[in-house]
Amino acid sequence: MNRFNVLLNGELIRLRRYNLFAASLFVSAIWVGIIHFLNVEDVTTIVPQLIFLDVTTMATLLVGVSFIYEKDESTIRTMLVAPISKNQYLLAKLIANIIPSILSLTIMYLYSKLIKTIEINYFLLLGAVALVSFFHSLMGILLTYFTKDFTNLIMVIMLLFIILILPVILVEFNIITNEIFAKGSYILPSKAALMVIMGTARIIDRWEIIFSLIYLIGSCLVLYYLVHRQFDLYALRERGE
Amino acid sequence: MYQINKLVFRYPRNKEDTIKGISFEIKKGEIFGLLGPSGVGKSTTQKILIKLLKDYKGQILYKGRDLKSYGPSYFEEVGVGFEMPVHFSKLTAEENLNFFMKLYSSTVDVDGLLKRVGLYEDRKKRVSQFSKGMKVRLNFVRAMLNKPKVLFLDEPTNGLDPKNARIIKELIKEFKEEGGTVLLTTHLMNDVDELCDRVAFMADGRIVEISTPKDLKLKYGSRELDMEYREDERLKRATFSLDKLGDNEEFLNIIKNYEIITIHSKENTLDDIFIKVTGVTKDE
Structure with missing residues (x-):
């Protein structure tokens, strides 16, 4: 097994042992409950909307918690003196963090397919979820660099939810119909994430999809650069600094 | 290395x-x-x-x-x-x-x-x-x-x-x-x-x-020797330079004629050296 696979496997084992998978499955169960009790037979639009909520919040939270655990247990230091590159370590963590999102998507999709009606290309949605989850995992790592503990992380994620995700949801569910507000939401990365996910379920202008993909991929590159650059500083910082 | x-x-x-x-x-x-x-x-x-x-x-x-x-x-x-x-x-x-x-x-x-x-x-x-x-x-x-x-x-x-x-x-x-x-x-x-x-x-x-x-x-210790011996049921102490110790009449007299209780060279411990060379109390 090469080192990247060892790291990835280690991340997945720890997601399970630290109950992060369980937390993700619990949230998935809530989404399935919502789908079940909705008085709608065709859930083709609703499922991607729920997936958007799941991925944007859970991916940020799970990677943040995983980083905080490693910081608290100082295992991050022992990783720094192992014969692995920073890229291997970060990519293994980021890719492992996509798995709970994919699991959540699969559970919701299978339930909808078996019990309700859903007309979505699963593999297209899987690609969209992987990209959005990757982006939000990067954001989660970056947020962890600037938070002192778990409570602080939760506060920052809540703030981010209000600033980045809530406006997009309000427009998506037609709660806010103001055109300037709706157009303004395009500056938010969560809007791009929503467009990429919803593009698998309904017809969206091609330019919107292309713009959203470029926005997300570009943002991923910028975030990855920042995450990579600041990593040593974060890893060596003592707890509470 | x-x-x-x-x-x-x-x-x-x-x-x-x-x-x-x-x-x-x-x-x-x-x-x-x-x-x-x-x-x-x-x-x-x-x-x-x-x-x-x-x-x-x-x-x-x-x-x-x-x-x-x-x-x-x-x-x-x-x-x-x-x-x-x-x-x-x-x-x-x-x-x-x-x-x-x-x-x-x-x-x-x-x-x-x-x-x-x-x-x-x-x-x-x-x-x-x-x-x-x-x-x-x-x-x-x-x-x-x-x-x-x-x-x-x-x-x-x-x-x-x-x-x-x-x-x-x-x-x-x-x-x-x-x-x-x-x-x-x-x-x-x-x-x-x-x-x-x-x-x-x-x-x-x-x-x-x-x-x-x-x-x-050796560098931070003194080249001396401390000894305790018994003379007429009384405990006595003496310090001698290590230099030419074998020629020191008083030292040789004690060794030959009295019961030696303890004998120590006065080299410093690393604890003493730590304090001396770093100029502070040892705390790490």
Whole structure:
């Protein structure tokens, strides 16, 4: 097994042992409950909307918690003196963090397919979820660099939810119909994430999809650069600094 | 093994250098002690040598090659024993070691090492169930996992009972006998006395003294001898210079005619030297 696979496997084992998978499955169960009790037979639009909520919040939270655990247990230091590159370590963590999102998507999709009606290309949605989850995992790592503990992380994620995700949801569910507000939401990365996910379920202008993909991929590159650059500083910082 | 020349380091937010131009050498196969009070730059020096800190000035050569030119493969040859526990607490000791073992191309006989440090029976327990001493011993096993050529040990016996401290010290000695090189940071001067071939004392970012423990004791001790003897049922004390002791009539008279109770040369302990050369009370 090469080192990247060892790291990835280690991340997945720890997601399970630290109950992060369980937390993700619990949230998935809530989404399935919502789908079940909705008085709608065709859930083709609703499922991607729920997936958007799941991925944007859970991916940020799970990677943040995983980083905080490693910081608290100082295992991050022992990783720094192992014969692995920073890229291997970060990519293994980021890719492992996509798995709970994919699991959540699969559970919701299978339930909808078996019990309700859903007309979505699963593999297209899987690609969209992987990209959005990757982006939000990067954001989660970056947020962890600037938070002192778990409570602080939760506060920052809540703030981010209000600033980045809530406006997009309000427009998506037609709660806010103001055109300037709706157009303004395009500056938010969560809007791009929503467009990429919803593009698998309904017809969206091609330019919107292309713009959203470029926005997300570009943002991923910028975030990855920042995450990579600041990593040593974060890893060596003592707890509470 | 290592040549450190005019090493200078400043942390990004600091106004002053933490390491102020230190130069020293760590020879292959020796146990080198880096000693000094808190905040003098010992840990920073160690972090630079294990490549955790990179923006330093000066030159560090490892096996004749610039340390900066080494990639992650450097850690195939280096084992690091941190002072604080560095394990995934919700994984067992065995799972922790198995995970790290797979990252290296060659590894030690882990079961054998676990047996030596007395953790074999507990290998299937979660690390969160371990006592502090067990975590310290597991740290040592983690450091030795990759059959390193160089070991960096930070307080390797801190928190251990005398029996387990003895086992760890024996393992360090065996590592040295097999050709390994050790950089030891500790405040336990007994460990230094027992293990180190050479020591460097640091103060305010500089090396203020570097030599063998024996030479330092001679250098900072007085060349005198203290003795207690019994004369007419009374305990008496006398001090003599070690120079030409064999010609000292008074000394020879006491030796010949009185019952000697104690006799000691007045060499300093490393504790005394620590305080003397660093200029502060020992607190690390």
